[in-house]
Amino acid sequence: DGLKDQDGKPLHYDKVYTIGEFDLYIPKDADGKYKEYETALESYGDTTEVMRGLIPSHIVFNGKKGALTGAGALKAKVGESVLFVHSQCNRDTRPHLIGGHADWFWDYGKFNNPPLRDLETWFIPGGASAAAFYTFKQPGVYAYV
Numbered sequence: 001d002g003l004k005d006q007d008g009k010p011l012h013y014d015k016v017y018t019i020g021e022f023d024l025y026i027p028k029d030a031d032g033k034y035k036e037y038e039t040a041l042e043s044y045g046d047t048t049e050v051m052r053g054l055i056p057s058h059i060v061f062n063g064k065k066g067a068l069t070g071a072g073a074l075k076a077k078v079g080e081s082v083l084f085v086h087s088q089c090n091r092d093t094r095p096h097l098i099g100g101h102a103d104w105f106w107d108y109g110k111f112n113n114p115p116l117r118d119l120e121t122w123f124i125p126g127g128a129s130a131a132a133f134y135t136f137k138q139p140g141v142y143a144y145v
Contacts (some may be wrong), residue, residue: 005104006114011133014080019095019144021088022063023056032090056091057086061144068144076136084144085109086122087129096121099142102132 003011027035034057037043050057061067062092068074076082086095087109103120104115109129124130134140 003115005106005110006117009106012081013083015076015081016085017074019061019068019084019086020063021086021093021095022060023090024058024060025050026057028057074144078136078139081133081135084126084132084134085129086126086132088126091126093124093126094121095124095145097132097134097142097144099140100134100136102137103135104133106131 001010003013010113015074025047025144027043027050029035035046037038037046058065062072066072072135074082074084081103086093086099102116102119102122104117106115107123107128107130108125115133119132122130122132124135
């Protein structure tokens with residue numbers, strides 16, 4: 001049936017962007033510099049040890065630094081509605097759109113449940129996903145953080 005608002009009225013979006021938030025655990029040497037390895041297998045022991053500390057060395061969107069900037073920017077025109085689908089595998093996160101908000105928000109990615117309305121920050125527990133729907137009303141740069 002497609003997406004619906006809290007009253008069951010259809011919601012239509014122009015674009016869907018998926019954002020994966022990833023924790024990276026990169027080992028450092030005795031001088032505090034990140035180590036390099038010839039193969040992933042070679043790094044396994046050191047990486048596993050860093051992961052046991054549960055403190056990531058890096059947190060990135062879509063697998064790399066700057067993935068949502070430049071050529072990877074998530075673009076929309078004034079008047080377009082965008083559905084952002086965000087997932088995070090390990091830690092709780094609180095993404096938000098600077099300059100906007102979520103007109104509609106589905107926590108845990110449960111589209112069968114009525115959405116929440118007008119949320120500025122979106123809480124997503126570790127191991128979960130969520131979706132936020134926003135219609136762009138003005139031109140400008142909206143940072144997804």
